[in-house]
Amino acid sequence: MIKRLLPIVLAVAAFLLDTAILPQFTSFWLLPVLSLLLVHCLGLLLGRTRGVLFGMIVGLAIDISVGTPLGLMTAICALLGYAGGWFGRLMWTNRLCPVISAAVCFLLYELVMDVYVVLSAAQFDSALLVRSLCRWPVYVLCTWGLHAGLKRVLKPGNPYYTR
Secondary structure (H helix, E strand, O other): OHHHHHHHHHHHHHHHHHHHHHHHHOOOOOOOOHHHHHHHHHHHHHOHHHHHHHHHHHHHHHHHHHOOOOOHHHHHHHHHHHHHHHHHHHOOOOOOHHHHHHHHHHHHHHHHHHHHHHHHHOOOOHHHHHHHHHHHHHHHHHHHHHHHHHHHHHOOOOOHHHO
């Protein structure tokens, strides 16, 4: 029961933290988007289909509430969920799977968002690229920690029915 409800509760909590609570207290540029981290980790642990499902729901909620162009965060979150599931299936025995997948996915996320900002502002700012490259390792480390915590809860090592 908790394995089915926990991802939903975490997705709602991450969405509320990203859109309602954290912006009221800080506007620090190094702060990661918690919803993206959660969707990627859920994709790693639960597979491609559920990763895309959670990504589309959380991304659409972010698009509606924040005011980004409708579909931008939906597509990004869905792709991150799918990529997490793909990497999880490809390298499920490798301990570096969360690090490698987060490094690839969040680098692409930062580049896509930089291109969006440059195209919407119609001018290039080199500080934008520097901020993205500084935020990238933060995403990787946060994904590694969140994946380790969620793995203990969602996929216990020795379930009681296998003894």
